[in-house]
Amino acid sequence: MDLTLSADELAFRDDFRAWIADHHPGSPPSNVEERYYWRLEWLRELNRGGFAAMHWPSEYGGRGATAMLNAVFFTELARAGAPIPANHIATFMAGPTIMQWGTQEQKERYLAPMLRADNVWCQGFSEPGAGSDLAAVATFAAREGDEFVVNGQKVWTSEAQYAHFCLLVTRTDRSVAQHKGLTYFILDMSSPGITRRPLRQLTGESEFNELFFDNVRIPASSVIGEVGNGWRVAMTTLMHERSMIGAGYGIRLRNYLTVVESHLRAHGLLDDPIVADRFTDLEIRTRALELSALRQISEAQARGSVGSEGSILKLMWSDTYSRLAEFAIETVGPDALEDASGWAWEYLRSRASTIEGGTSDILRNIVADRVLGLPRAR
Amino acid sequence: MRFMLSDEQSAIQDMAREVLAAESTFDRVRSAGEERQYDSELWALQRSMGWPGVGVPQRWGGQGLGLVELSVIAEECGYACSSTPLLGTILAATSLVSAASSEQCERYLPSLAAGEVRGAVALTADSTPVPDAGEAGLIVVLEGSGGRVSLQPAQPVETIDPTLRYGRVVDPSAGEPLNQSPIAYDSTLVVVSAHQLGLAQRALDLSVAYTSVREQFGVPVATFQAVSHRLAQAHVDLTAARSLVYHAAWAVQVGDSEASASAARAKAWLAEASRTVTGSAIHAHGGIGFTWEANLHWLFKRATMLGPYLGGARQHRSRLLDMLGTAQTTSHETDHS
Incomplete structure (x- = not known):
């Protein structure tokens, strides 16, 4: 048990932290489409710095990063308040799937343009x-x-x-x-x-x-x-999808929690012991997700393969995100429900979290079946 | 970074699991509970293996291992629901290691490490029954970041968990003062949380095994999602629990800046999760789960007793909030409104 970063991880963290400080994309546009292209431009910028797909092998333009180094990358993004780059379906799903199942010609044709954001x-x-x-x-x-x-x-x-x-x-x-x-x-x-x-x-x-x-x-x-053979190829894609969830979504949750905390403190709302208790419970859930993501990365590295545990992280994320969004609406007050408020948007958007990327019900099936080894329903 | 047990730590876990599976069966737990007496044979075995002194430095007769190893032992004792004064004794020894003067260590630790004297740890500002205090020869009373060590016997209390001998401190001002040491309190929180994790993990494992073979409507009941999803959720909650407990064990052991917050998170989470999961296991077993013979109640009762011990969920969340406030050095100006 040793949770300190290795010398390599520390060196990368310091380099990347300095790099972000010079290349930070600023605050997001409010329009959905503009925000997407802004995140796509951020991917191009990261690619120029060599950070677009940390986990890809170097022959395809990545750094051959371990999952732990990738987690350091995401943690630094969150720390800097920088967005998760767009085109993650390419970098986290299509790329790894083509690397595993694609022909040489497909690899040469499709992989490099993904990182340059030429292909979405x-x-x-x-x-x-x-x-x-x-x-x-x-x-x-x-x-x-x-x-x-x-x-x-x-x-x-x-x-x-x-x-x-x-x-x-x-x-x-x-x-x-x-x-x-x-x-x-x-x-x-x-x-x-x-x-x-x-x-x-x-x-x-x-x-x-x-x-x-x-x-x-x-x-x-x-x-x-x-x-x-489409089923097996699709399973490869989904496994890679869930492998990014721990790191990526833990960060979204932490950033949102920080926004909520700032509001509560600025308005003295934490003086109410019930509000304070609920907030702190959400903080614990968020920290538990972050730590569980790190623990699963450690275990996957030791085992040499990614397992079904991504399902557990996604369950934690969607549950905590929904709770946090509801909590924010209740504590911020009536203004939170005004149409243009970010609080309202998060609250409404959180309704998708238990459905997208595998419903919580299906994920509990996966945990029951593949993690706990319970007999299958069919 | 390696966020998992080392090979040596895993070996300790395997050894403890194996010994307790053989020597702390539910028959033995039940018999101790019914007689309201510790399992003296098991206690003798634990002493012979040096468990009371696992976290005590070698110069005072212990094994000099860290809080992670201590947590592993505590978790396994919870997993077995074993009926010995080990929990109280390692809690007392651990808090003395960090809060006692070297003269006090010299005086008290060798007999605790050998298990000749049984210990317990209480909080001053708390009348919660203290596990293992009922028959303890030495009681550490923690207050703020300081505390006292006393040889005055506690008042025995019969509780819903007769597998441990609980007690209440009679005079919190008795005994000698200890040094200021937040680590003493943090360490005890981690050890108790680890024990609670073991209780809950056992309850889940028993439920997985039982619902996989118990048939109704011609199929194992675990094939019904109402049952399997309950157990899946328990596993998710215990995944969070395990991450919080072992992060806290590591953080307190190395003196990480997050140590106290991490220990508070672990205790807050386990105070609730341990009771919820052991209670959920009773339900998952159906009517049999409510019987004396099903043994789930030992886990549930101890989980319930340890919940408020050394501060319950709300107290630790409140402490955590204070720590987060202090840690918040930069103000985040982003706002949603």
Whole structure:
């Protein structure tokens, strides 16, 4: 048990801290779209400094960073009040998936532009009939010579409005067991036949989209990891998605908690012992998430593989985030519910936290099944 | 950074788990509880293995190990719900190591480390029954960052947890003063939290095992999400608990700037989580969980007793808030409004 940073980690921390001080992007624009491009520009800036994808191998432009060094990176971002860079679907999901399953040609073509933010990526997994039950994907890709012809619909596609490429999971064989008939593609979003329709969410904004495919043609060379192997490739993507949650979301929570604390202190609200008690409970939950993320990184490094524990961190995050947002609304007072208030936005946005990236119910299934080893429901 | 037990620490854990699985069965716990007497055979074994002195420096007859190792032992004793005066004795020894003068250490620690004298730790500003004080020969009374060590017997109290002998300090001003040492209090909080973590972990493990084999409607009851999600949530809560406890053990051991805050967080969290998870385990077992024979009640009762001991959840959250206020050196000007 030794929670001090190694000499390498300390040296990196100091370098990166100094670098951020010189390159800080300032405060975020309030408009959703402008904020996205601002975060994309931040990715370019990080890439110029060599910080865009710490965890990627150096041959692809990363630093081959350990998960712990990556956690140091995120901690420093949070400490500086700098945003998490955009295009995380590329850097955390598409990139690692292509590295593991892609052909040499795919690696050469797609990886480097991700870090330069020349390519923005989205993830076409969920469908109206395949949310938590991903294996039920119905969007169909029919083989025609050297091409596949895709028809169907995706939903909840974050950042599709900006994306150049999409990680697309389709059904290519209806005659075999559900999860055996899937194929994973890289879809060029400029292909004819794609309709993007922003989904207006309950905050009034559009982070997510619907995608409609009408005879969209994809070259067979855009399959990742062989026809019929889509389920396994998709699991790789999801595992990488959850691996970033601990570090990334712990920081979002800490930053939000700091904002709430500043408000409470500035207005003397912590003099109320009930408010004080609830706030401190939320602080403990936040610290527990941060520490659990570090502990899981340590354990994964010792074991040499990422496990299902990301599900636990995501459960902690969504639960604490929802509690904190409710607490803020209750303690800040009536002004908090004015339409343009940031408090109201966080409160409304937090409703998605227990649904996006695996609902809390599905994640409890995963904990029960893969962590506790309980017998499966089916 | 390595946020997990070292190989040596894991070996201590495995050894303790194995010894207690054999020598502190629920039959033994129940028998101690029913007779309202410690398991003297187990206590003799723990003494022979040097457990009372695990955290005592070697020059005073102990093993000179750190708070992490001590926490591992405390957790395993909680996991076994073992009925011996070990918890009180290691708490007393640990607080003396940091708060006693070398002359006092010389006088008191060798007999505590050998288990010849049984100890307990109480808080002055508190009438909560003190575990192991009922038969303790030495009581450390902590007050603020100082305290006293007294040989005056406590008033025995019969509580809902008859597997430990509880007591109340008769005269908190008796005995000799100790040095000022916040570490003494922080260390005791960590050890008690680790013990509570063990109680809760056992309750969860028993529930996982039971609901996996108990069948209703022709299937194991764990296949129902109402059951499995309860246990999954308990696991999430204990993941947080384990992170908080072992971070606190490390932080207090090395004198990290976050040590006191971390110890307060651990105690606040475990005071509630330990009771919640052991209580949830009773429910997960159904009717059998409410029976005397199911043994879950020993875990639940001790978790309940230790919750308010050395300060409960609200007290430690209040302490934590004061510490956070002090630590807040920079004011964050960002505001949402």
